[in-house]
Amino acid sequence: MLKPDPVDPRALAAGLAELWSPRVIGALDDSYIKVAKVRGELVWHSHDAQDELFFVLQGRLRLRLPDRDVELGPGELFVVPRGVQHLPIADEECLLLLIENKDTAHTGDVVSERTRSIEEQLRDA
Amino acid sequence: MLKPDPVDPRALAAGLAELWSPRVIGALDDSYIKVAKVRGELVWHSHDAQDELFFVLQGRLRLRLPDRDVELGPGELFVVPRGVQHLPIADEECLLLLIENKDTAHTGDVVSERTRSIEEQLRDA
Numbered sequence: 178m179l180k181p182d183p184v185d186p187r188a189l190a191a192g193l194a195e196l197w198s199p200r201v202i203g204a205l206d207d208s209y210i211k212v213a214k215v216r217g218e219l220v221w222h223s224h225d226a227q228d229e230l231f232f233v234l235q236g237r238l239r240l241r242l243p244d245r246d247v248e249l250g251p252g253e254l255f256v257v258p259r260g261v262q263h264l265p266i267a268d269e270e271c272l273l274l275l276i277e278n279k280d281t282a283h284t285g286d287v288v289s290e291r292t293r294s295i296e297e298q299l300r301d302a
Numbered sequence: 303m304l305k306p307d308p309v310d311p312r313a314l315a316a317g318l319a320e321l322w323s324p325r326v327i328g329a330l331d332d333s334y335i336k337v338a339k340v341r342g343e344l345v346w347h348s349h350d351a352q353d354e355l356f357f358v359l360q361g362r363l364r365l366r367l368p369d370r371d372v373e374l375g376p377g378e379l380f381v382v383p384r385g386v387q388h389l390p391i392a393d394e395e396c397l398l399l400l401i402e403n404k405d406t407a408h409t410g411d412v413v414s415e416r417t418r419s420i421e422e423q424l425r426d427a
Contacts, residue, residue: 183378203381205353205401206333234377237332253308254335256328259361265374265403274379276330276401 186212187234190272195209197291199275199283201299209273210281211298218266222285227278229257240251311337312359313399322416324400326406326424336408336423343370343391347410352403354382361396365389 182204193200197219197272203210211270231238232254240247240255241264247255257263277283284292309327315337318325322344328335332334339364357379364381365372366389372380382388402408409417 183372183374183379187377203355203379205355205381205386206403207329207335210355210381230330230335247308249308252312253310254328255308256330256335259331278331295307 178267182252186210186274187272190234190274196263198293199298200301203294204262204279207245207275208276208278209281209298211277213273213275214270215265215267215273216270217293220284220289222260222266222287223262223279224257224281224285227281227283229263229274229281230274231255231257231265232276234272234274236269237266237271239266241266243275253302255265304352311335311399315339315359315399323418324423325345325426326420329404330401331404332392332405333401334423336402338398338400339395340398341389341391341395343389344391344416345409345412345414346387347383347412348385348387349379349402349406349410350385352406353384353405355399355401356380356382356390357399357401359397361394363396363398364391366391384416 186202189202193214197215199211199212199213203208223247233249233251235251243262249255310377320338322340324335324336324338326334330388358374358376360376368387374380
């Protein structure tokens with residue numbers, strides 16, 4: 178899963194079969210670099226001790242925050258600060274690059290049918 | 303410099319006037335998210351304790367490593383592991399997204415005419 182060669186995150190995300198199932202494509206210090214294909218909405222959650230980076234590779238993502246919505250278009254980047262509740266929503270299929278701490282559960286403390294273990298996320302993309 | 307709204311790293315990098323002068327556009331835990339416009343070559347250097355992420359927003363980047371060259375095209379990503387000497391080279395103008403620890407000096411322990419202090423990097427992009 179940790180590739181010694183350059184990777185094309187958009188192509189890896191496009192190849193994912195399952196929605197909302199992030200895959201680890203690399204590591205950066207204490208963080209994992211992940212890709213995901215999403216459509217529809219995840220669940221409201223937060224990560225108490227870690228920031229989370231969202232970078233839209235293709236499509237559009239709406240991040241609902243407690244006080245506002247943030248709209249991300251292709252090539253746009255946003256960091257959800259630690260402790261801030263957020264709900265990712267994609268009206269159409271959207272490809273994402275995510276960077277989050279290795280200890281971060283992708284649905285925070287919330288366990289839903291969409292929650293994937295880190296072992297599942299470490300399978301080859 | 304830390305923007306509460308989504309940012310378009312490619313547009314911010316394109317707007318930079320100075321080559322090889324990274325600007326901080328956000329923070330992610332203990333790391334800074336930076337953009338840079340580069341052409342030509344930097345200097346051989348390494349970062350003893352921190353990995354460094356390179357993501358090519360536009361153009362092409364060659365990373366010379368001790369044992370090989372890594373070629374990055376648009377949309378490709380590579381992490382230089384901590385302690386590994388590297389020399390970034392761009393034959394044509396190239397726009398980069400970089401993520402590196404807040405303590406990381408962008409030219410490592412090497413001070414060259416291209417070395418920029420973190421205060422310089424924190425000026426508005």
